[in-house]
Amino acid sequence: MTAKRFALTAGEPAGIGPDLCLLLAAQAQPHPLIVISSHSLLKERAVRLALDVDLILVTPPTFPDHPAPAGSLYVWDTPLGATVVEGQLDRLNAGFVLQTLTRAAEGCVDGVFAGMITAPVHKGVINEAGIGFSGHTEFLADLTHTEQxxxxxxxxxxxxxxxxxxxxxxxxxxxxxxxxxxxxxxxxxxxxxxxxxxxxxxxxxxxxxxxxxxxxxxxxxxxxxxxxxxxxxxxxxxxxxxxxxxxxxxxxxxxxxxxxxxxxxxxxxxxxxxxxxxxxxxxxxxxLPIIRTSVDHGTALDLAGTGHIDTGSLRVALNTAYQMAETHP
Structure with missing residues (x-):
């Protein structure tokens, strides 16, 4: 039986999304979880947070079928548009953010992932880059050709x-x-x-x-x-x-x-x-024809790189996606 594999997008690179992903590594997940983000960004943020996380590069179509060990993360490397400074938005990374979402959603549609979980994005900076974007919900509806x-x-x-x-x-x-x-x-x-x-x-x-x-x-x-x-x-x-x-x-x-x-x-x-x-x-x-859950908070730019964050909502989002995948055919 094929393992239920999930995608986690790290969201706005200057916000707390990368931090949340790294903090998850302290405990092994019950399912293979693929973090879609920049490998170099996660590596730099781990140093900033003084976290010893083994970032394991993975690529399609040979994604692992077993959970990553505690202290490690599977990472599907996605290139940034510009160097990231914690707490400072850069419109040059808008395309990067949307690419992570596209990779996760298309993987769900193709059956590679059983569901996707999203860390927060910043709608304003994506719009400032000249890309019409009103939120995850509407973006995923368009991508999956879902009317409502x-x-x-x-x-x-x-x-x-x-x-x-x-x-x-x-x-x-x-x-x-x-x-x-x-x-x-x-x-x-x-x-x-x-x-x-x-x-x-x-x-x-x-x-x-x-x-x-x-x-x-x-x-x-x-x-x-x-x-x-x-x-x-x-x-x-x-x-x-x-x-x-x-x-x-x-x-x-x-x-x-x-x-x-x-x-x-x-x-x-x-x-x-x-x-x-x-x-x-x-x-x-x-x-949607796919499972998508997300955190209930924003990018918290002022907290990025500080370590003073709570992973509670992300853990709930993960567990909810896992439970939904057990029910959803």
Whole structure:
């Protein structure tokens, strides 16, 4: 039986992504894990952090089928565009960052990897390089020719998926259409079944407006769009409750009886989840033909090379990808 092999992209080279990868080497992983980054960058950062890590160069198609020993990392060397200085962004390395993502995603599509885990990237510097980039989620959707993807964050037993992601608040209401809501709900429901092993997922759905519109007095999106869409999907057997006011939905009374929450926009659901488990949460992209998880934090440029970082979120992202791969065919 072929081993389940995973790819880990080290993210923005001037941030803490390389540090996180190196710190992982202290303990052996349960699966072969291939770090996609610059070998020279990891070597220099290990010296900076005073870490004795054996960086084992590997190349396709002869990737190892057994985990690296404790104290070592498998590295698929990817060339930098410019020398890296910790904490200093350089647009010349934007192409390098996207190349690591492309290698990981294409490896997943081809079956070389069972899943990919991503350290944080810096969207701004990639855009400054003249490359249109709004985030991992959208990039991977384009690369895999996926029409609709869904961002979901999880911490412990709380999962929060989003109908809209990186939009200005003034654009959110227009983006909440029956078509989008139906597509997102179907993806969330299907992936909870296929990638999380939940045969009958229970989903709580937030309203868009305060008090879920208060019977139309605070907005009609709930009446005109959200409730009719949910009712139609309930008719197909989906266990959907809502639309519920977001300010009361995130309480034990509701959460103890659900498998996921569907929020209408980014800052409606994620502040609650990050308050509950920042540093121990995972970002999951649903709807892709591949498994992708990520950390719940940014590049932390000021901490790069200092050693004062926590690997908790990356470890959760790794373990989540491993668990999903066991469920996903």
């Amino acid at each position: 993807v869904v961002m979901m964050l999880a911490s412990g037993n709380l999962r929060v998926a989003l109908v809209t992601t990186h939009l200005p608040l003034r654009a959110v209401a227009e983006a909440i259409t029956a078509e989008r809501l139906e597509r997102v709900t179907r993806i969330l429901h299907a992936d909870l079944q296929s990638k999380f092993g939940l045969p009958h997922p229970r989903i709580l759905v937030c309203g868009l407006n305060p008090h879920a519109g208060e019977s139309g007095h605070l907005g009609r999106e709930e009446i005109d769009i959200i409730e009719p869409t949910l009712e139609r999907l309930r008719g197909e057997g989906m266990d959907l409750r809502g639309p519920l006011p977001a300010d009361t939905l995130f309480t034990p009374k509701y959460l103890e009886h659900c498998d996921a929450v569907l929020a209408m926009y980014h800052d409606q659901g994620l502040p609650v989840l990050k308050y509950k488990g920042f540093g121990a949460a995972v970002n999951i992209t649903l709807g």
